[in-house]
Amino acid sequence: MKRIILSILITAGIVIFLLFQISLRDLYTLLRTIDPLWLALGSIAYFLAILFRALRFRWLIHSKGIRLSDLFRITSFYHLSLMVLPSKLGELSYPYFLNRISGRNVTEGLASLVVSRVYDFFIILLILLSVSIGYQTLFKVNPFFLIPVVIFLIFLIVFAFFYMGRLLKWFSNVLGRIFAGSRNVDFVSWVQKKMDEMAEDFDSIKARKTYLPVALTSSASWAMIFSGFYAYMRGFGIDVSSTKLILGSTIAVIGNALPVSGIGNWGTLEAGWAVGFLMVGLSKEKAISTGFGVHIIIFIVCALISFFCWVTFKKQKNPSPTASS
Numbered sequence: 001m002k003r004i005i006l007s008i009l010i011t012a013g014i015v016i017f018l019l020f021q022i023s024l025r026d027l028y029t030l031l032r033t034i035d036p037l038w039l040a041l042g043s044i045a046y047f048l049a050i051l052f053r054a055l056r057f058r059w060l061i062h063s064k065g066i067r068l069s070d071l072f073r074i075t076s077f078y079h080l081s082l083m084v085l086p087s088k089l090g091e092l093s094y095p096y097f098l099n100r101i102s103g104r105n106v107t108e109g110l111a112s113l114v115v116s117r118v119y120d121f122f123i124i125l126l127i128l129l130s131v132s133i134g135y136q137t138l139f140k141v142n143p144f145f146l147i148p149v150v151i152f153l154i155f156l157i158v159f160a161f162f163y164m165g166r167l168l169k170w171f172s173n174v175l176g177r178i179f180a181g182s183r184n185v186d187f188v189s190w191v192q193k194k195m196d197e198m199a200e201d202f203d204s205i206k207a208r209k210t211y212l213p214v215a216l217t218s219s220a221s222w223a224m225i226f227s228g229f230y231a232y233m234r235g236f237g238i239d240v241s242s243t244k245l246i247l248g249s250t251i252a253v254i255g256n257a258l259p260v261s262g263i264g265n266w267g268t269l270e271a272g273w274a275v276g277f278l279m280v281g282l283s284k285e286k287a288i289s290t291g292f293g294v295h296i297i298i299f300i301v302c303a304l305i306s307f308f309c310w311v312t313f314k315k316q317k318n319p320s321p322t323a324s325s
Contacts, residue, residue, distance in 0.1 A: 007086035007263050014267030018274065018288050027289045030236055031296065038235030043301045045228035050075050050305065052221035053116070059213045060112035062204040066102045073309040074098055080306045083264040083299050090264060101313070107197040115205055118161045119218040124253055125154050127222075131247050165206070168199040225249075232294045244280035251276030252291065269295050 054071040074097045081093035095109025129150045160167070172195040179188040229249045233240055240248070255272020256265045273291030278284065 011262035034235040042228040042231030049224035056217035165199040165202040248276035
């Protein structure tokens with residue numbers, strides 16, 4: 001309960017601080033006057049981003065096949081959970097829904113989720129590295145500091161990906177030695193068992209050697225996300241180059257990934273968006289208001305997609321008597 005209250009306070013603090021920097025009337029006007037065509041194009045791009053991520057999970061789940069329609073539902077529910085659950089608990093919704101809808105083991109869900117996130121961070125860091133090298137005038141940060149940091153993080157992610165199974169087994173052994181003979185030995189044994197199962201799941205994912213299709217679907221998903229951002233910005237009447245759009249929204253994505261215990265990604269995404277688009281030349285008011293505008297639209301679109309997925313899942317689970325006869 002205390003964590004939920006803390007998450008609410010953190011989110012409220014960030015959101016209120018940002019809203020005090022802009023006019024609520026301008027934000028309302030921004031949303032009300034968005035161009036319908038660009039709104040539709042951005043929403044289609046977001047739909048395709050979810051579809052590509054569902055395809056990616058299909059390549060990462062190793063135990064047995066799962067229908068793409070079920071994976072699309074799981075991915076939609078997962079994305080919605082990321083926006084509403086506190087303290088980054090939305091990340092755990094993916095293995096939960098995977099287990100409830102398809103019956104897959106939770107550890108397999110966690111392993112495929114971690115691997116998918118490794119690909120995401122790898123792509124985002126590559127984009128950041130490319131922009132920081134090719135467009136140094138857009139960056140107000142010393143490239144001799146930023147570039148080595150990004151390269152180090154990329155190396156760290158690649159190392160963790162290829163040795164994740166061994167690292168988990170090592171942590172499991174260390175955990176067993178530290179708590180040997182303690183009162184919580186049963187709980188520690190259960191944790192060790194789950195870590196060993198996850199290590200096996202990581203090894204199974206690597207054994208499939210699906211690096212290319214996972215990389216392609218991950219890249220396609222991010223291409224659709226950036227395309228959606230571009231469409232929404234054009235819909236708001238803001239003409240920004242693709243390079244500046246990618247830089248500004250990449251900073252927003254990185255800010256959104258920070259371990260801030262808020263409600264979903266409210267506040268953190270807007271703060272990162274404001275910083276990113278201030279860097280590329282937007283005014284403070286436009287940077288903050290478009291961050292809120294894009295986030296609100298994405299939330300509505302994701303909620304509508306998730307609602308449709310929930311309705312079709314219920315119909316599939318409980319078919320009408322006429323359909324089953």
